[in-house]
Amino acid sequence: MFRFFENLVDPYTTYPHTNRPPTRLWRFMLDYTKPFRRVFVGAAVMSVVVAVVELWLIWVMGWVVDILAGEPAQVWATHGTALILLALFILLIRPALQALDVLILNNAIMPNLGTLFRWRAHRHVLRQSVGWFENDFAGRIANRIMQTPPAAGEAVFQVFDAITFSLAYVIGALVLLGQADPWLMLPLVIWFALYAALMTWTIRRVGPASKAASDARSLVTGRVVDSYTNIHSVKMFAHHDQEILYAKEAIDRTRATFQTEMRIYTIMDVTLVALNGLLIVGVTGLALTLWMQGAASVGAVAAATALTLRLNAMTGWIMWALTSLFRELGVVAEGMETIAQPITLTDSPDAVPLKLTKGEIRIRNLSHHYGRESGGLDDVSITIRPGEMIGLVGRSGGGKSTLVKLLLRFYDAEQGCILIDGQDISQVTQDSLRRHIGMVQQDSSLLHRSVRDNIRYGRSDATEDEIVQAARQAQAHDFILGLSDSYGNTGYEALVGERGVKLSGGQRQRITLARVILKNAPILLLDEATSALDSEVEAAIQDTLYGMMEGKTVIAIAHRLSTIAHLDRILVMDQGRIVEQGSHDALLAQQGLYAGFWSRQSGGFLDTRTRIAP
Numbered sequence: 339m340f341r342f343f344e345n346l347v348d349p350y351t352t353y354p355h356t357n358r359p360p361t362r363l364w365r366f367m368l369d370y371t372k373p374f375r376r377v378f379v380g381a382a383v384m385s386v387v388v389a390v391v392e393l394w395l396i397w398v399m400g401w402v403v404d405i406l407a408g409e410p411a412q413v414w415a416t417h418g419t420a421l422i423l424l425a426l427f428i429l430l431i432r433p434a435l436q437a438l439d440v441l442i443l444n445n446a447i448m449p450n451l452g453t454l455f456r457w458r459a460h461r462h463v464l465r466q467s468v469g470w471f472e473n474d475f476a477g478r479i480a481n482r483i484m485q486t487p488p489a490a491g492e493a494v495f496q497v498f499d500a501i502t503f504s505l506a507y508v509i510g511a512l513v514l515l516g517q518a519d520p521w522l523m524l525p526l527v528i529w530f531a532l533y534a535a536l537m538t539w540t541i542r543r544v545g546p547a548s549k550a551a552s553d554a555r556s557l558v559t560g561r562v563v564d565s566y567t568n569i570h571s572v573k574m575f576a577h578h579d580q581e582i583l584y585a586k587e588a589i590d591r592t593r594a595t596f597q598t599e600m601r602i603y604t605i606m607d608v609t610l611v612a613l614n615g616l617l618i619v620g621v622t623g624l625a626l627t628l629w630m631q632g633a634a635s636v637g638a639v640a641a642a643t644a645l646t647l648r649l650n651a652m653t654g655w656i657m658w659a660l661t662s663l664f665r666e667l668g669v670v671a672e673g674m675e676t677i678a679q680p681i682t683l684t685d686s687p688d689a690v691p692l693k694l695t696k697g698e699i700r701i702r703n704l705s706h707h708y709g710r711e712s713g714g715l716d717d718v719s720i721t722i723r724p725g726e727m728i729g730l731v732g733r734s735g736g737g738k739s740t741l742v743k744l745l746l747r748f749y750d751a752e753q754g755c756i757l758i759d760g761q762d763i764s765q766v767t768q769d770s771l772r773r774h775i776g777m778v779q780q781d782s783s784l785l786h787r788s789v790r791d792n793i794r795y796g797r798s799d800a801t802e803d804e805i806v807q808a809a810r811q812a813q814a815h816d817f818i819l820g821l822s823d824s825y826g827n828t829g830y831e832a833l834v835g836e837r838g839v840k841l842s843g844g845q846r847q848r849i850t851l852a853r854v855i856l857k858n859a860p861i862l863l864l865d866e867a868t869s870a871l872d873s874e875v876e877a878a879i880q881d882t883l884y885g886m887m888e889g890k891t892v893i894a895i896a897h898r899l900s901t902i903a904h905l906d907r908i909l910v911m912d913q914g915r916i917v918e919q920g921s922h923d924a925l926l927a928q929q930g931l932y933a934g935f936w937s938r939q940s941g942g943f944l945d946t947r948t949r950i951a952p
Contacts, residue, residue: 339441340441340445342735343441343445343446344445344446344449346377346446346448346450347373347374347377347446347450347451347454348373348450349373349445349450349451349453349454349457350453350454350457351373351781353372353373353458354554355681357681357682357684358680358681359462359677359678359680360675360678361674361678363667363670363671363674366670366674366678367490367493367667367670370454370455370458370490371451371494374447374451374494375456377442377446377447377523377846378447378498379495380442381439381442381443381446381447381498381502382498382502382696384435384439384442385498385499385503385506386502386503386506386736387435388435388436388439388503388591389502389503389504389506389507389510390506390510391432391435392479392507392648393507393510393511393514393645394645395428395907396514396648396894397514397641398638399637399640399641399644400423400635400638400640400641401637401784402635402637402823403636403637403640403641404507404635404636404892405417407636410417416593417531436551443498443499444579444867445494447491447494447495447496448491451487451490451491451494452486452487452488452490452491453487453892455486455487455490455491455518455747456483456484456486456487456625459483459484459486459487459673459677463479463483463675463676463677465681466541466679466681466683467566467681467682467683467748467749468743468748468749469683469708469748469749470679470682470683472935474560474676475559475560475561475563475564476560476563476567477559477562477563477564477567478556478557478559478560478563478676479676480559480563481555481556481559481560482556482672482673482675482676482677483673483676483677485552485555485556485669485673486669486670486672486673486674486677488805489666489667489669489670489673490666490670493662493663493666496659496660496663496666496933498661499659499661500655500656500659500660500663501656501659501660501663503746504652504656504659507649507652508526508530508649511526511578511645511649512526512527514641514645515621515642515645519625519633519634519638521624521628522621522624522625522642524619524620524624525616525620525621525624526617526620526621528616528620529613529616529620530619532613532616533610533613533653534882536606536609536610536613536657537657537660538607538701540602540606540657540661541659541661541664543602544599544602544661544664544665544668545664545665545667545668545671546668547595547598547599547602548599548664548665548666548667548668549596549668549671549672550598551592551595551596551598551599551668552668552669552672552673552925553595553672554588554591554592554594554595554596555592556672557588557591557592558585558588558592560588561584561585561588562585565581565584565585567836567837576582592812596904598696599665602661603661603937606657606661610653610657613653614649614650614653617646617649617653618646618647618650618652621642621643621646622639622643622646623642625638625639625642625643640825652740653802665758683747683748683749683750683768685766685767686764686765688765688767689766689767690765690767690808691766691767691770692759692761692763692766692767692770692771692774693761694758694759694774694861695759696724696759696917697724697725697754697758697759697860697861697890697891698721698722698723698724698757698758698759698760698891699721699722699745699757699758699861699891699893700720700722700756700757700758700760701718701719701720701721701722701741701754701755701756701757702719702754702756702757703717703718703719703753703754703755704717704718704719704720704741704744704751704753704754704755704756705717705753705754706740706744706749706751706753707750707752707753707913708749708915709752713735714740714914715737715740715744715914715915716737716739716913716914716915717753717754717915718737718741718754718914718915718916719754720909720916720919722891722893723891725889725890725891725893726891726892726906726907727887727890727891727892727893727894727905727906727907728892728893728894728905728906728907728908728909729895729896729902729903729905729907729908729909730893730894730895730896730909731895731896731897731899731902731908731909731910731911731932731935732910732911732912732931733912735876736911736912736913736914737911737913737914737915738895738911739865739895740863740914741893741911742863742893742895743754744776745763745773745775745863745893746770746771746863747763747764747771747772750764757914758771758774758861773859774859774860775860775861775862775863776796776854776857776859776862776863776865776886777854777860777862777864777865778847778850778851778854778862778863778865779850779865780865780866780867780895781845783837783838784837784838784841784846784849784850786833786834786835786836786837787833787834788827788830788831788832788833788834788859789818789821789829789830789831789832789834790830790831792834792849792853793805793808793809793830793849793852793853793856794856795853796808796853796854796855796856796857797854797856797857797858800856804856805830805852805856806830808852808853808855809848809849809852809864811851811852811855811880811885812848812849812851812852812855812882813848813881814845814848814849814851814852818830818832818846818849821841823835823840825877827875834846834849851882851883854886855882855886859890860890860891861890861891861892861893862886862887862890862891862892862893862894863892863893863895864883864894864896865893865895866895866896866897866898874949892905899935899936902922903922904922905922905923907919907920907921908920908921908922908925908932910925910930910931910932910935912931917930917931918930918931918932
């Protein structure tokens with residue numbers, strides 16, 4: 339039975355991918371909940387049915403009171419069959435209807451709705467560019483992905499569990515009182531008008547207050563996760579107290595927003611109690627007056643009293659349900675600030691896979707300043723021949739990393755273009771472009787997964803023998819066999835920790851090298867590929883690096899000039915431009931920037947502090 343309802347909606351059903359999701363709350367909710375529309379209709383119908391049954395039972399109670407005025411034997415003889423049928427309805431039919439109602443809500447909607455929201459939100463966010471992620475806290479992004487789905491689920495739950503039920507109940511109550519005497523409808527109508535005014539006042543304030551509180555909570559999460567992710571820096575610089583104060587500022591902002599939210603609820607609660615008192619006195623008092631005038635039966639008085647007491651009990655729940663609905667919608671609205679952001683770096687409509695034949699890279703009038711007036715690249719043009727190995731050197735901020743990011747199309751260039759084998763990289767699919775490029779970064783962060791999974795990230799269909807061979811080539815196999823984690827995993831099964839923190843910098847770099855060796859891409863980017871290795875290990879894998887470069891088009895960034903001195907050509911970058919180029923010996927002969935860098939190296943590292951005139 340449970341499985342039937344749980345499978346009514348497939349949360350992973352196919353859907354059209356859009357780069358610009360709806361940015362308005364209700365359109366966003368309607369777009370995401372399309373697969374649930376038929377189930378929503380069923381939930382609404384069952385909610386109304388349950389409300390009608392509850393009202394009917396109150397009417398039946400009044401009927402029972404009226405028939406008890408006769409002799410017991412006569413009552414049983416006349417109404418015995420009806421009373422037995424009533425008992426069977428209460429014991430069998432009513433629970434079945436209630437079960438159907440909650441099965442649709444609890445088993446068909448709630449688990450699948452949250453799953454669908456989380457799945458689609460994660461897929462959308464993962465399509466964002468590297469630059470998009472660089473502009474926000476990873477913790478805040480993750481928090482919004484995690485808190486939006488349950489908030490959306492709770493909002494939908496309240497619509498069908500409380501809102502639909504309560505509307506049907508109030509309308510039914512008016513009908514029931516009107517049947518007893520039309521005058522009994524008057525206090526209920528007055529109360530409902532005042533109740534609606536209170537709801538309007540509350541809802542207008544709860545939504546913004548909830549969104550502000552949700553924003554504040556996301557900020558706390560972002561700051562706390564930032565501290566935890568960089569715990570080595572926190573401890574190394576003894577900034578424990580500073581991080582506490584940094585988090586406290588956000589925590590205190592959360593407290594202030596939550597206080598504002600709670601003040602609204604307090605005013606609502608107190609006002610609601612006063613309104614409910616008006617409802618009880620109004621309906622019950624009027625019913626008693628009508629009874630004393632002979633215009634209403636004892637059963638009608640009993641039913642009216644029971645109805646008002648039931649409404650009194652329900653109003654708090656309804657109000658909380660409504661405020662919960664709009665509070666959760668406020669959380670969804672806050673989450674939409676991340677989830678509903680458009681994808682700005684996209685494949686062109688007619689993009690085709692990159693066809694790499696030779697590996698020639700042509701850069702034409704390339705400029706990129708990240709939306710600023712300075713920094714980045716400024717009108718760079720260069721041709722890298724197939725199989726040519728290029729070194730990039732220069733001071734920090736000279737444009738080396740920007741050039742590499744544009745080549746990987748982590749950003750779209752503001753001006754100019756990059757051609758690979760004559761194909762503009764802005765006109766090919768991003769995935770095909772990056773599949774043809776292998777990169778070893780200076781920051782060799784790893785995924786918090788096993789060593790095997792991290793190496794296999796280079797090529798997902800690699801065999802075990804290929805993974806081990808790549809690790810051997812990167813001089814990583816021996817230390818991998820000695821690894822273990824707190825879960826009892828060893829060797830290639832051992833988890834490396836978040837960003838690979840359980841490993842040394844050299845170990846992380848060697849696993850990163852193994853991953854790129856396994857990928858075996860025809861274009862190779864090296865960004866300080868051996869910076870984390872000691873001299874002995876570096877010497878041991880130099881032959882591996884040279885083997886990786888053989889036959890590939892290579893761009894290598896290095897501050898240790900000895901690692902690139904043997905390359906075919908060296909480009910010297912300064913202030914976003916290529917100011918010198920040539921072989922190592924030719925650049926030394928020019929007595930320019932490169933020669934100055936070389937003469938000021940200490941231990942083979944580039945002195946970037948002293949400016950040398952070209």
